[in-house]
Amino acid sequence: MSGYGKWVAGRKTKWITLLLWIVIVGALTLIWPSVNSQVANNASNLPDDLQSVQAGVVAEREFPGGSGVPALLVWHREGGLPEEDLVHIGAVYKTLAELPLPHQNFVPPLGQLPPQALAASLSEDRSTLVTPVLFDKKADSEQLGEAVNELKKRINTATGADPSAARVDGEELSLRVTGPVGISIDATGLFENADVSLLIATVLLVLVFLLLIYRSPILAIIPLVAVGFAYGVTSPVLGKMAEAGWITVDSQAISIMTVLLFGAGTDYCLFLISRFRQLLKVEDSKSQALLRSITDSSGAIAMSGFTVVLALFALLLAKFGAYHRFAIPFSVSILIMGIASLTLVPALLAIFGRASFFPFIPRTPHMEAERARAKGKPAPKPKTSHNKGIGGLVVSRPWMIVGVTVVVLGVLASFASGIRFTYDILSSFPKDMESRQGFDLIGKQFSPGELAPAKLMLDTEGKVNGEDLKVVLSGLSYVDTVSDPQAGAVNKNIMGFDIEFKNNPYSLEAMSHIPALLATGEQALVDVGVDSPAGSVWVSGQTATQYDNKEVGERDTDLIIPVVIGLITLLLLLYLRSVVATLYLVATVILSFFSALGLGWIIIHYGLGADAIQGAIPLYSFVFLVALGEDYNIFMISNIWKKRKHMPLKQAITEGVNETSSVITSAGLILAGTFAVLATLPIQVLVQFGIITAIGVLLDTFVVRPFLVPALTVLFGRLAFWPGKHQEVVQPQLERAE
Incomplete structure (x- = not known):
């Protein structure tokens, strides 16, 4: 070297x-181009062989009029929408039919209807109307954002005002764009707006920490x-x-x-x-x-x-x-x-x-x-200095330190078992964000399921009565409304129903109904004599997609976590050449991870009032914490391993801990601080990830690395190097200084 x-x-x-x-x-x-110029925020998260993806293909082929990605325009005026507002809305849809927006897929013929017909779709208090505009599925968030901006300009021209800027609780006409399109635009906007502020905040934090630590x-x-x-x-x-x-x-x-x-x-x-x-x-x-x-x-x-x-x-x-x-x-x-x-x-x-x-x-x-x-x-x-520092304390009282740290970390880890998870992307948005305000209005004035209806499709082979099946579907406890049956554009035997759930279509409860809805459709085909109904029933829509997201995400978590543990175990084994040390190093980091998860849940749930955390966080946090947590262990243990070759093991542990304590403390504070910066952003998934990861880094820095790991090394003694051998160095007797 x-x-x-x-x-x-x-x-x-x-x-x-x-x-x-x-x-x-x-x-x-x-x-070469910069990575920021190649960002694609509309990339699919699901493999092509999943049910919801296949259902989307069927829906696009058989029901092209409703197969695009919907933007839901939520029109609202406190006290009720007058006929003048309905006339303006009709005029907007007339221009959309005559001069489509970029990437526009379909609009209902609302521009051809009289205001009285639109009034029939108002909420019960006549204050709210929801109208859709469908866009091409291949359009990315940036393209959708440009199209929606053009739409708002036309609305401003038609109404002579700016409904998007009006308060939803005011007496002026307000407009909020929600649905999958609105959610996608807002989600991308949050990250794009966060990039610069995140970079500046991170640089300043690292700079301040370094100046304070090293002056x-x-x-x-x-x-x-x-x-x-x-x-x-x-x-x-x-x-x-x-x-x-x-x-x-x-x-x-x-x-x-x-x-x-x-x-x-x-x-x-x-x-x-x-x-x-x-x-x-x-x-x-x-x-x-x-x-x-x-x-x-x-x-x-x-x-x-x-x-x-x-x-x-x-x-x-x-x-x-x-x-x-x-x-x-x-x-x-x-x-x-x-x-x-x-x-x-x-x-x-x-x-x-x-x-x-x-x-x-x-x-x-x-x-x-x-x-x-x-x-x-x-x-x-x-x-x-006669102060032996943390290293001296660890060497003198290893049993006490192991007992206290394991109990504290174990108690914190026990709270991880009570974590509730959500896959509702809207819960990650600030309450004043447009798509969330629109969704809240829909949930208050209509069925929340109207935000993102599901489409049930069946290849009936001409044997199913559509009206009878509609009655069956309408009787399901979790279904709010069912449309009339629609025949496929290519295969007339394929029958489709638009279904609105009673629950928030992004909620776990709504997602849990997808298997039941598929089973209901398959049973309907079995009842009329269809031999193999399993591949003849599909459910498309955001709820079905979210269900598959959840299932695939859980599969990945169950696979990747053991693989990461295995890889790190193998690397440590090759580096340290000790089975025992490798096992307790990996075990301590895993314990630290679950402790961080538990303490993070205490802060997020009881402190910040969140009912659940995003389902992706455990995997993200685990990969970062286990990998980064081992960094500190490797740095400290490698120091001890070198020193024990020319001094007694306990002295090597004392000096190894003390020598590395300042740099690991500095590094841990900086790393935790950079992840904590994420918690300042208005995106709940990043807030939760930042909190849990920062806590994990701090636990590694101030509990696992300085106390638990060296204390275990003291207790194992020579066994810590097994199957390698440790030759204890005998320190020559020093004369006492008077």
Whole structure:
């Protein structure tokens, strides 16, 4: 490793390393597109063989008039909609029929109806009307947003006002666009608006933390420069991969990737910087100190980065598109950040040398004495400390520490069993967001199911009476309304029904009715003698899609979590060559994860008042926490493993814990802080993810790493290295100082 250090941070090579990074970033930026220019927010999350996807194909073929993605226009005026408003609404739909919007798929002929006919569809108090506009399924959120903006301009022209800006509880005519189109536009807008604020907040937080911890402006800038260069390479690499069609990226993945780069990337930089600072206090030569710090820390940094990369690559096993799309951006960004930490950061430290830590420059006792002599002052006395710190406490009372930490973490973990999950995307939106306000109006004035009706389709082979089946469907306890039967456009034997549920169509309760609805349709075919009804019944719509999202997401969670545990276990086993140490390191991180989940639920549910957390959070949090949590264990354990070769094990644990405590505390605070930034965004799924992940990092930083892991190492003793051997070093008897 010393040879590698000379290559990247030697007297001349440090400039070559810096120049290479500048050239690479500049060249890639010029020839390849940025990842932000290749974002696709309408990518499918489900495989083609799932029921809801197949149902969507059937619906588009057989019922093209209603197969688009609906935007629901919720018109509302307190006290009732007068005839003048209905005339304006009819005029809007007349223009939509004559001059369709971009990507418009279908509009009902409301422009041909008199106001009295529209009035029949008003809510009971005559204050609200819901009208649909259907758009092409292939249109992405940006295209849909442009179309809806054009729609609002036409509405402003027709009404002579701006209903979208009017309050929903006022006496003016208000308009809110909701339904799948409105929800999609708002979801994308939240992430797009969050990108810049998230980046600024993350950079400022990391900068403030570094200044507070190291009190050096140069040192605070070095990790940020490294992260900036890493992002400068990551963005065009991912952009080129997306342009070539190898991967698909969305706004959510890019937002979280940015946070991950700053958090994890700063950690890797600090692992090297802290060792460099330690050695500058015992080495007169800054070059020798840097080479030794590279030799001492590069293995742990490489192992930590590789652990995270491999864990994130496990997301490629996911069938759910959102999980799968995270794998490559996250893995590539951490891989490039790891390379920057092992090449660019050493080069920058070599360039600045001791000045990196200005104004608190670390010097050897000899240098301090020379400096004092030059100023005519007495040489400072060497600092001695009899405080054994946390390491001494762990070594002296391991049983107590293991007992207390396991009980505390276990109690917190027990709360994880009470977590309730939701797959309702609307619950992630701020209450004043347009699509959520529109949905709330629909739920108040009509059936919530009108937000996103389901379509039941059956290949009846001409044997089913549509009116009889409508009666059966209307009698289902969870169904609010059923349309008249419709015949397929291509296959006349395919019969379709539009069904509105009584519940919020995005709720778990509504999703649970999808299997029952399919079973009802299959039973209807069996009753008339259809032999194999299983492939002849389909349910399309947002509720069916959400049901499949839930099922696929749970399948991915059940698969990926054991795979990540297995991969990290294998890596630790190869690195430490100890079965026992590997097992308790993995076990402590898993315990920490469930504790974070439990404490996160306490805060989110009892503190913030949320009834449930998003169903995707456990998998996201697990992958990040288990992978990143092992970083700190690897850094500390590798230090102990090296020291025990030339000192007694308990002394190695004491010094290993104490030497790594400051840097891991600093790194943990920065990493937790960057994830906590997510909790400041107006997106509940990111708020919940940020809270749980930040808590997990803090538990690893302040409980698992300094107390539980070293205490277990003390208790296991020589057994901690099994099947490897540990030769206890006998410390020579020192004479007592009087």
